[in-house]
Amino acid sequence: MTETIAILVSMILAATPLLFAALGEVITEKSGVLNLGVEGMMLAGAVTGFAVAASGYGPWLAIVCAALAGAAMAAIFGLLTLLLLANQVATGLALTMFGIGLSALVGKPFVGVPLEKLPSLPIPGLSRLPFVGPLLFQHDGLVYLAVLLTAAVHLFLTRSRAGLVVRAVGENHDAAHSLGFPVRLIRFGCVLFGGAMAGLGGAYLSLAYTPMWAQNMTAGRGWIALALVVFATWKPWRVLAGALLFGGFTIAQLHAQGLGLAVPPEFLAMLPYLATVLVLVLISRDAARIRLSAPACIGKQFHPDD
DSSP states (O other): OHHHHHHHHHHHHHHHHHHHHHHHHHHHHHTTOOOOOHHHHHHHHHHHHHHHHHTTSOHHHHHHHHHHHHHHHHHHHHIIIIISOOOHHHHHHHHHHHHHHHHHHHHGGGTTOOOOOOOBOOOTTGGGSTTHHHHHSSOBHHHHHHHHHHHHHHHHHHHOHHHHHHHHHHHOHHHHHHTTOOHHHHHHHHHHHHHHHHHHHHHHIIIIISOSOOTTTTTTHHHHHHHHHHHTTTOHHHHHHHHHHHHHHHHHHHHHHHTTOSOOHHHHHTHHHHHHHHHHHHHHTTHHHHHHHSOTTTTOOOOTTO
């Protein structure tokens, strides 16, 4: 029983950074913007959060600064694509490369610096329940925040007027503009939110999941988060389920090695990325359903003077 709980808890922890990044990208893409710079924004959040915490300013200020760092990276993307009308795919890829290089430079003095792990926050009463208590109610604050944000994003998109406006902008920006909605401003706000969420995902990696700084420590999780958005068909609760699935693949390699299975470690290390490719292949077989779920204007530039 204890081993089962440990495995399931590891899945939740591995899923948390993916969940943060994917939820932010859901909002971004729902507004009609495709930001492929999630990996770079996560790295910016990871190095910023670690640097602030290691400098003695506390974990909670570090988390806020990490979100701001991700939003700042996203602001660069927004300025280039929404105001200067640069290509979104090329700009997103450039943002990832910029984030990798910048984080390596900023984080160089912090390599090998020890840091205390983000403290857990057991929920009184619930944390003592058998099985469910240690599984769900003995985590750190960022895990709880990720689940709460999943519910908040779902309610925002399906139950609020602002969410309806965001979806309208993503479905038909010309119609939304003709109704008087500031399309570029709305999209810019969604891009900033996506960047802040990616920054939180990065902060979770460097402050809680593995409390340390290492160059390129996201290890492709930003790309997995992008695939997760498509896998979940832009629905927040499916993003949560998908994040747990991908988190399971991430920890499978660790437990397989612990069991002494005669499997090459290189194969085990590539399991999460192999699962990502397989999921995308399976999704492509149902392309019609995906097209119906995807925002119609995703990745398309808005020209208000056309």
